[in-house]
Structures are given as structure tokens and as C-alpha cells.
Amino acid sequence: MVIWQTDSWRLVLKEQLLPDGRRQQKPIVVHPGVVVLVPLLDDQVIMLRQYRLALDQMIWELPAGTRGWDEDWLACAQRELREETGYRAERFVSLGEIWSAPGLSDELMALYLALDLTPDPLNPDEDEQFERELRPLAELVEMAVDGRLQDAKTIVAILRAARYLQANG
Amino acid sequence: MVIWQTDSWRLVLKEQLLPDGRRQQKPIVVHPGVVVLVPLLDDQVIMLRQYRLALDQMIWELPAGTRGWDEDWLACAQRELREETGYRAERFVSLGEIWSAPGLSDELMALYLALDLTPDPLNPDEDEQFERELRPLAELVEMAVDGRLQDAKTIVAILRAARYLQANG
Numbered sequence: 001m002v003i004w005q006t007d008s009w010r011l012v013l014k015e016q017l018l019p020d021g022r023r024q025q026k027p028i029v030v031h032p033g034v035v036v037l038v039p040l041l042d043d044q045v046i047m048l049r050q051y052r053l054a055l056d057q058m059i060w061e062l063p064a065g066t067r068g069w070d071e072d073w074l075a076c077a078q079r080e081l082r083e084e085t086g087y088r089a090e091r092f093v094s095l096g097e098i099w100s101a102p103g104l105s106d107e108l109m110a111l112y113l114a115l116d117l118t119p120d121p122l123n124p125d126e127d128e129q130f131e132r133e134l135r136p137l138a139e140l141v142e143m144a145v146d147g148r149l150q151d152a153k154t155i156v157a158i159l160r161a162a163r164y165l166q167a168n169g
Numbered sequence: 170m171v172i173w174q175t176d177s178w179r180l181v182l183k184e185q186l187l188p189d190g191r192r193q194q195k196p197i198v199v200h201p202g203v204v205v206l207v208p209l210l211d212d213q214v215i216m217l218r219q220y221r222l223a224l225d226q227m228i229w230e231l232p233a234g235t236r237g238w239d240e241d242w243l244a245c246a247q248r249e250l251r252e253e254t255g256y257r258a259e260r261f262v263s264l265g266e267i268w269s270a271p272g273l274s275d276e277l278m279a280l281y282l283a284l285d286l287t288p289d290p291l292n293p294d295e296d297e298q299f300e301r302e303l304r305p306l307a308e309l310v311e312m313a314v315d316g317r318l319q320d321a322k323t324i325v326a327i328l329r330a331a332r333y334l335q336a337n338g
Contacts, residue, residue, distance in 0.1 A: 003172070003173050003180075004172050004173060004180060004196060006196055009273070011172075011173060011180060014222055014223075016222045016296065018295065018296055019295075019298055020295070024296060026222055026296075027173060027175055028222060028223045029198070029223070029273070034272075052271040052272065053183055053185045053195055053197060054183075054197045054198070054271055054272070054273065054274055054275040055268065055271050055275055059268070059271060061271075064272075066272075096316035096319070097316075097319060098319050098320065098321045098324065099224065099228070099319055099320055099321060100269050100270040100321055101269040101270055101274070101276065101321075101322075102221040102223055102224050102228060102230075102320060103203075103221065103223070103233075103235075104178070104198070104223065105223055105270070106223040106224055107270065109321070126187065126188075126189070127185065127187055127193060127195075129188055145328070145329065145332050147265035147266075147329075150265070150266060150267050150268055151267065151268055151271060152267045152268060152269050152270075152278070152321040152322060152325055153321060155267065155325050156321055156324050156325060159314070159328060160314065160316075163314050
């Protein structure tokens, strides 16, 4: 049963069978997933300072965006990259997939390193409010560990990108 | 306006002022926050294999739990630790606070290292289904980086715990 539906996700009542045999209804966010991008220009990453209504503040985040329900993951990655950074990537390297909040949502986050960037902008969504800023990857790794980065997907993607580049760099 | 209310969180319509001056309503999950625990027994961490209805599978997670709206954060940490591991901690060390999904929720996750453990169990929530397993911290760090861990809060907390113990261990 769908309780609420937005452009990008649905709140659905799902039945759970408990260990003692009883059943209960639990509300679950059903989500098409997001891409999270680590766009690399030399040794710098294109970061966003983004306004988040839920927090009513600007926070540091990697470029990221919600997938259309039937959208190909890499097509989504290229589209979001162009919208949020103004670049396209010749190459995406997967940094794995993570769940944001499996206690209440099935949202999967696919992490990608975006490499060999060339300018090719696309207009961003009109409700997004952010500024771009280049930051050295090494500094972002420090920020991920010491607590200056607080967005979970951003922390994981930065640390995995650093590890990948160290091994394959 | 509250759209839906559960025991632990609410779905609320919040008004957003767009850069062009228009206003739109956006649904936001308003959440009391969770504690995420890294319970250390010697150099091993108490991990959970937990069933998640949203994903319909068992996943690796650190012990964690939702705070009561008015509950003290450290009281919540001790309660969840006792419920999910059967131990109490003499000492909690903060590993920072992260947001799980700031695009749709204000959920804050407070990460703690739980140290100097002694047995003191408390009955867990009846709808939780998990098994406990001890794993070496060094192995969990590998799992966080190579993709075997997929829960965002677990990855961040494990990496921060390892860093803290390296510096203060």
C-alpha cells in the first residue's frame, strides 16, 4: 500500500513476519537509488556546498543525484555530473554500492570516480541550491576522518576514491 | 503538516523557498536520530548480521538504534548497547556525527566507540532479528574499503574507530 508518493520516491506499508509468528505493517521508503560522484580534475575533487531543506543549512557534499526509476545507472551518473559540475566524464570507475539507511529505506547509493573530464554543462534541477568548489583529495580525506565532512555517502566515496587511486593511481 | 507518523519518525511536508522566489512543498523525514556503536572486546568488534525488511536480506551492521525523542544520547547508547550486545560500556568515545540521507531526512547518526565492556543484557525490541558475531577490527577495515560492508553508517564508524585507536590506542 502506497502512503505517499513524490517525484523520486514512495512511502509504502510493507508486511513483516516477526520471529514469534505475528505480522506487523512497517512503513518503508522505496527509492530508485542515487549516484554519488567523485569528479577528479588533476588531484582536486569538485565538491558542492549545498543547501539542504531537511537540515536548513549548507553542507559539504559530493555531486549526487536520484536515478529515474528506469534510468541506466551510468546514464544517470553522466547526467548528474553534467548538471552539477558542468563536465562530462570519459570514464567512470565503480567504487561500490552502499545503503544509506536500511532501517527505513531501500535506497542504494552507487559510488563512482569520474575521470577524464571535459566541459559539457546541462541545466541543473531548479530546486537545487549549491556552489561548486575544488578541494584537494588529500584534504578531503582528512575532512572525512576528522569529522568536518558529515554526509555519510560523501565520506565513504572520498575514502574509497583515495584508496582506489593509491592502488591504481 | 504531518503526513505519516511511526513510533520513531514522522513524514512532514516542509515549505522550500526556491532561488527564483517560488515556494514548493517538500516531504521530509523528521527523525530523532540514531546511535551507532563500535563495541570493542580486545581487538574484536561485536557486529550484527541483521534482517532488514526494506532490503529483504541479512546485512552486516554495527549495533545501532533509534533515540527516543527526548532521550539523552549517551543513555540511548548504553541502552542500545545492552539490548543488542548484552554488554554495558564503562566508557563511550565520540567518533563524530553524520547525516544518513540529508536530501530527504534530518536523521543524525551519533557514532561511539564503546569501551571497557561488562555483561549486562537488556531485552531487545521484539521486531529486531539479528545474530551477533565478533570480528577483528583490522578485518572490518578491509571490508569497509573493499565493499564487503555496504551499510554507510557502519563503514564510517569502523574507519573512524580504527583511526581513533591508531592515534590513541
